[in-house]
Amino acid sequence: MFKTWMKIRNQLNEGIDDFFLQIWKTVYDFFIATGTTVLFFAQAMQLAFVKPQRFGEFIKHMEFIGNESILIIVLTGAFTGMALSYQIFLGFSLVNATNLVSPTVALGISRELGPVLTGLIVAARAGGAMAARIGTMRVSEQIDALEVMGINPIQYLVSPRILAAVVAMPLLCGVFDFVAMFGAYLLCVKVLGLDHAIFFDKIQGWLHPRDINEGLIKSAVFGMIFAAVCTYRGYATKGGAKGVGEATNSGVVYSMVLIIVTNFFLTNVIRFYYKVIGIA
Numbered sequence: 001m002f003k004t005w006m007k008i009r010n011q012l013n014e015g016i017d018d019f020f021l022q023i024w025k026t027v028y029d030f031f032i033a034t035g036t037t038v039l040f041f042a043q044a045m046q047l048a049f050v051k052p053q054r055f056g057e058f059i060k061h062m063e064f065i066g067n068e069s070i071l072i073i074v075l076t077g078a079f080t081g082m083a084l085s086y087q088i089f090l091g092f093s094l095v096n097a098t099n100l101v102s103p104t105v106a107l108g109i110s111r112e113l114g115p116v117l118t119g120l121i122v123a124a125r126a127g128g129a130m131a132a133r134i135g136t137m138r139v140s141e142q143i144d145a146l147e148v149m150g151i152n153p154i155q156y157l158v159s160p161r162i163l164a165a166v167v168a169m170p171l172l173c174g175v176f177d178f179v180a181m182f183g184a185y186l187l188c189v190k191v192l193g194l195d196h197a198i199f200f201d202k203i204q205g206w207l208h209p210r211d212i213n214e215g216l217i218k219s220a221v222f223g224m225i226f227a228a229v230c231t232y233r234g235y236a237t238k239g240g241a242k243g244v245g246e247a248t249n250s251g252v253v254y255s256m257v258l259i260i261v262t263n264f265f266l267t268n269v270i271r272f273y274y275k276v277i278g279i280a
Contacts, residue, residue: 033254040154040235041162041228047152048159057156061164065126065223066171073172074179076121080113081105081180082187089192102199103206105184110207114177115215116263119222122165122172123255127230130161131251134234135244143235158235162227169223170216177215210279214270221266226255 085105092098134157137143146153181203188194233251237243 030254034258037229037232040158040232041224044154044158044162044228044231047155048163050155054156054160057160058164061161062168064129065122065161065164066168069122069125069168069172070175072121072125073118073176076117077114077176077179078183080117080176081109081183084108084113084180085184085187086192089188089194098194099198099202101188101194102184103202106181106203106207107211109180109184110177110211110215112215112263112267114180115173115218115222116259118169118173118176118219119226119259120256122169122223123226123230123259124252126165127226127255128248128252130227131230131234131237131248132244134158134231135237135247138235138237139240139244154235158231161231162224165223165227166220167223169219173215173219177212210274214267217270218263218266221262222259225258225262229255229258 085101088104089098089101092101092104134143137157143153143157146156185199189196189199230248230251233247233254234244237247239246
């Protein structure tokens with residue numbers, strides 16, 4: 001019996017050690033990947049302003065990231081606005097504060113949900129495509145061919161994509177905010193019977209331009225994050241078709257995690273800045 005107990009205890013100790021070792025390895029790999037991505041992003045931004053500047057590539061990727069994402073942004077924004085406003089209406093109706101539904105929805109959408117959901121959606125759609133396309137070019141030796149022709153592959157493939165994401169994301173976030181508020185208006189005023197004038201008057205009294213700007217700044221940062229992560233994952237692809245799939249998956253997952261983590265810290269930084277300049 002004693003020997004059996006000792007054997008079980010040793011197995012449990014080994015399992016616990018392996019568990020914490022795996023956690024440490026995951027955290028370590030995450031920070032190493034983040035650091036190498038930052039260095040890759042810095043190199044891409046440095047090359048973005050070196051001749052020849054790829055303006056045509058920038059426009060092409062703006063169209064891919066921006067125009068082709070509008071439909072899914074509109075659908076997501078409309079139903080997010082309606083769902084959020086309905087849940088807030090149910091909660092505020094318990095304390096007879098339904099007049100505050102519209103400013104609460106407006107602040108939540110413009111500050112947090114608009115930029116975060118836009119970042120997650122576009123990272124999944126456009127970021128995954130970036131990683132897959134660049135990864136395919138890597139394993140098919142097209143990137144090597146660019147280097148042989150004297151074309152810097154980072155300047156040609158990566159820099160325009162990152163710049164396009166940074167510019168397109170605030171525009172998509174603005175569309176998301178507008179559609180979400182329109183969906184909230186339709187549900188609250190046309191379905192739930194809130195007063196039209198009070199709905200807009202409360203928004204005008206509580207929502208300030210700095211709240212909208214906060215969301216737009218966040219969305220630009222999120223665009224920079226997912227574009228840098230996904231292009232780096234694609235650029236560093238190894239192992240053929242399997243490697244392309246792994247690069248695409250890891251690029252999207254890391255992008256989403258970094259967007260959510262960065263959102264917390266970015267919110268605090270922006271609010272602290274507003275307090276410093278006295279407009280909080």
